[in-house]
Amino acid sequence: MRAPAVFVLLASAALAAEKYTGPRPPQPDIPYLLHASKLIPTEVVEAREEQKKNESTYIIPGASSPARTPLAEPIFLIEADKINPERLELYRLEVKGGQREITVSQKRRGGPRPLKLSVTRIDGRLFRVEAGEMLENGQYSLSPSDSNTAFCFEVY
Numbered sequence: 001m002r003a004p005a006v007f008v009l010l011a012s013a014a015l016a017a018e019k020y021t022g023p024r025p026p027q028p029d030i031p032y033l034l035h036a037s038k039l040i041p042t043e044v045v046e047a048r049e050e051q052k053k054n055e056s057t058y059i060i061p062g063a064s065s066p067a068r069t070p071l072a073e074p075i076f077l078i079e080a081d082k083i084n085p086e087r088l089e090l091y092r093l094e095v096k097g098g099q100r101e102i103t104v105s106q107k108r109r110g111g112p113r114p115l116k117l118s119v120t121r122i123d124g125r126l127f128r129v130e131a132g133e134m135l136e137n138g139q140y141s142l143s144p145s146d147s148n149t150a151f152c153f154e155v156y
Contacts, residue, residue: 020123028081031088031129031142031151033069039077041143042067042151049148058102059146060093065139065152072155076129076142077122085127089114093139093152100139100152124139 023039025032032039043065047058078085091112093100105111116132129142135155142151 006079020126023077024126025031025077025079028079028125029083031076031078033067033071033153034072034075034077034128037071040069042076045150045152047141047143047150054106055103057101057103058150060141060150060152062100063095063098064100065154067153068156069153070156072134072136073131074135074153075131075153078127078129080125085129087145088117088119088132088142088144089145090117090131091115091141091143092135093141095139100141103125103135124137133142 013132020027023034023037027041030044031042033042047060050057051061091114093102102112102146115135118130118132120128120130122128137152137155139152142153143149
C-alpha cells in the first residue's frame with residue numbers, strides 16, 4: 001500500500017515544481033498582452049449599444065487601440081477577481097467613421113461569431129487566455145459575454 005502514497009508525493013512535488021514564476025498583472029480583471037516578460041494592458045472601454053430593429057451595434061470611440069501587438073496569436077494574462085475568464089469572447093471590430101464597432105443581429109444567422117479562445121488556469125486566480133486561431137491585422141475586443149465592457153487591442 002506504500003506505492004500510492006509515493007505516487008501522491010511525487011505528483012505533489014511535480015506540481016510544486018511547476019509553480020508560475022512569470023510576470024503577474026498589476027491590476028485584477030484587466031487582460032494584459034504578454035510580450036516575453038513584459039505585460040501590456042488592453043484598452044478598457046465601455047461599448048455604447050445602439051438598437052435598430054433586430055440588430056444591436058456596439059460602438060467604441062477611436063479608430064484604433066493604443067494596446068498593440070505584432071503577434072497573430074496573442075496571449076493574455078488576467079488576474080480574475082470579478083470577471084470569469086471563461087466567459088470572455090473575442091471579436092474582430094470594424095472601423096467606420098473614426099470609431100470601432102460590431103453589429104450583431106438577433107434574427108439573422110451568419111453574423112459575427114466569437115473567435116476561438118483557449119483559457120487555462122495558471123496559478124490561483126491567474127489565467128492565460130490565448131487566441132485559438134491566427135488573427136489578421138486589425139482591431140479586436142475581448143469582452144465578457146454578459147457585459148458591454150470591452151478590452152481592446154490591435155494586431156499589426
